[in-house]
Structure formats: C-alpha cells, structure tokens
Amino acid sequence: MSDAIVYLDNNATTVVAPESAEAMARCLRETYGNPSSKHRIGESAKVETIAARAKVAALLGAAPQEIVFTSGGTESNHQAILGALALAPERWHMVTSQVEHPSTLGLLRHLETQGVRVSYLPVDRHGRLDLGALECAITEDTALVSLMWANNETGVLFPIEDAVAIAQAKGVLFHTDAVQAVGKTPIDLNKIPVDFLSFSGHKIHGPKGIGVLFVRKGRKLPPLLFGHQERARRGSTENVPGIVALGVAAELAGAGLAGFETRVGALRDRLENELMARIPGAYVNGAGAERVANTVSLCLGTIEAEPILDKLNRAGICASAGAACTASGTEPSHVLTAMGRSAEAALATIRFSLSRYTTEEDVDRVIEVLPGIVRMFEAEAA
Numbered sequence: 001m002s003d004a005i006v007y008l009d010n011n012a013t014t015v016v017a018p019e020s021a022e023a024m025a026r027c028l029r030e031t032y033g034n035p036s037s038k039h040r041i042g043e044s045a046k047v048e049t050i051a052a053r054a055k056v057a058a059l060l061g062a063a064p065q066e067i068v069f070t071s072g073g074t075e076s077n078h079q080a081i082l083g084a085l086a087l088a089p090e091r092w093h094m095v096t097s098q099v100e101h102p103s104t105l106g107l108l109r110h111l112e113t114q115g116v117r118v119s120y121l122p123v124d125r126h127g128r129l130d131l132g133a134l135e136c137a138i139t140e141d142t143a144l145v146s147l148m149w150a151n152n153e154t155g156v157l158f159p160i161e162d163a164v165a166i167a168q169a170k171g172v173l174f175h176t177d178a179v180q181a182v183g184k185t186p187i188d189l190n191k192i193p194v195d196f197l198s199f200s201g202h203k204i205h206g207p208k209g210i211g212v213l214f215v216r217k218g219r220k221l222p223p224l225l226f227g228h229q230e231r232a233r234r235g236s237t238e239n240v241p242g243i244v245a246l247g248v249a250a251e252l253a254g255a256g257l258a259g260f261e262t263r264v265g266a267l268r269d270r271l272e273n274e275l276m277a278r279i280p281g282a283y284v285n286g287a288g289a290e291r292v293a294n295t296v297s298l299c300l301g302t303i304e305a306e307p308i309l310d311k312l313n314r315a316g317i318c319a320s321a322g323a324a325c326t327a328s329g330t331e332p333s334h335v336l337t338a339m340g341r342s343a344e345a346a347l348a349t350i351r352f353s354l355s356r357y358t359t360e361e362d363v364d365r366v367i368e369v370l371p372g373i374v375r376m377f378e379a380e381a382a
C-alpha cells in the first residue's frame, strides 16, 4: 500500500477545508449555546448562525430568509418533494429524470407505491435532457418538476434555466438538486427562479450532516420535522457548528469559483486526454455535453472497474466506480444505462472527481499508474 494519497473521489465527499474545520472547532469550544436560549451563550450561537446564513445566501444569490438549514442533500430533496406534494393534494403527478441521485429516486419509487404518478424523463447518449420531453410530461396534475443541476456520476449539467421557464409557464413548482453544482458552476437564484434548491455541506469542503434547502420567498413549504426552528420550516436544535463551518465553506467556494472552473477544468482535461491517449478504447461518458469542471467518467471498454479500483487504492489513488453496490451485488449505474451504455460498459467505468485541492502531481500520478494497471488486466484476460 502507498502512503501518499491521491484523493479523486470528491463527488462522494470532500476534505473539510482547514478554515471550515477551525471555525467548527472554535464554535464547539466557545459558541456552543442553543440559539433559542436568551442568555449570552445562546445569543452568541444565534449571532454565528445569522452570519453563516448570510454567507450561504450570498453563494446562491439568495436572501438569508430563503435559506433553511437541514441535515444534508437527502433531507433537502425529501422536504422539497414531499412538501410540494402536500401543498397541492389534488395533484398526484411529478416529473423528474431517469438519472437523478438515489436520494430522489428512492423516495419517488416509494411514493409510487402510495399512488403518486412519476414521469422519468430520458437523457440522450451524452446525458443531456430533452426539454421537449419535459414540456410534454407536465400535465394539469403535476405538483412539481424536480431535476438535478449537475449529475454526480458524469458531471453533466442540465439546462436548469430553460427547464424552470417551461415549468413556470405551466404554473408548476420547480425544485433542483444542486448538490453537485454548488461551488462548481455559477448559481444566481436572482436570475434563475427555481422555487426550491438542495445542496450539501460535505460536497463543498464543509462537514457532513449539514445541508441547505433554499425556499423562495413567498413559497410556504411544509416541514418534515416540526418545531419552531428555521422559522418553523425545520424543527430540531440548529447544528450550529455545522452551520458555522458551512458558512465558511460557502464563502471559500464563492471566492474560488472562477479558479475552480479554469484551473480544475484544465487538470480534468489533461487527465482525460492523457488517459484516452494511453488506454486504447477508453472514452469519457458525457464528453459531448456541458459538464462541471471536476468530473471524469471514464469507460475502459470491457475491463471491469472494481478490480482496477482496488489496484488504484493500493497505489494510493482513491476513485469510484460507475456502479452501485446493492444487496444483490454490483449493479450497473442507472445513469450510464439511461445514457444507452451496455451493462458491461457501465461496469467498466471509473469516476475521478477533482477538487480545488487537486494538484498537477495528483493528475500525473493517475496518468502514470492507470494505463499500466489496465494493460495488466487486459493481458490476463487475453
């Protein structure tokens, strides 16, 4: 096993930024109060929460009152979907895509057993959404359109601005799961009038267990958890250390966004181009679509990804597969199969996801190590 770690699994989770970790530790030590308490320790926690809320709002082009702190992306997605259905009990239809995150798809499959009708929009072979299909799918019964902003497996961006315009022209609420988009692509909710947006702290170098649901001013979304906190939109004592750390992470993400797109994008391009040049038959899923700058979904042809990931891990390189482990074994990714890939191609896909901490040396190491591992497995298979 190698000691030096090359961490390229940032779509799974990110390292906490030192500034964020430091703010969290300070909060745990000093401003540990309950923001609802009226004494000075409670007050200091409240002040911290207010400051962090403003930082998160600034990252999204939102107002602080539009930010609801949750436990993460999964909870935010659940609240948006269940809340929108509760707002319009006579509407029992939802529109989403085939390539959403399991936190959305799992809930929708459950809701289907309760009688909710769900339209799953297809994508093309590049992972792109067909806006015409969205237009056709919306009916008078549609309570909500929920579409992800960026895909966690391929990084492909959906045209959220156009999709919102279609939903709103038909008078339907719009939610976006922006967990993989925030901090990677500019988001200005002043300009893009989504009703609800989810994101998660641990994907932007904040801690796990803290996330955000943006609820546009004027929209009354029922809570999942009842209580007076978050203006009665999310009960439970605020996770103040998580909120403080998320505020710092949001500030850093906003400041680093332009650099992220150029510097990380250049590293990503080099990684892709060099690997494709050195591994015959390798190709990038989603290469024909607009993508966030950090994600490489690389299909290695017919060589299974799992043993390759194991070898990479032994060499100190952390990446992940285009597959999901389920109780019944390894299933090909629903995202790649929706893009028309065969099960074999999906199981032969590796995802590298970079971050602002990724270095040239990290990328060089993968370029140096991966082609040899692939050649070895190819030789074994021959």
Ligand code: PLP
Pocket: 011, 012, 071, 072, 073, 074, 075, 101, 103, 148, 150, 151, 152, 177, 179, 180, 199, 200, 201, 202, 211
């Ligand atoms: N949505 C997307 C697109 C994600 O990638 C993830 C996490 O992998 C989630 C939602 C869930 O976020 P969390 O882990 O904060 O619940």
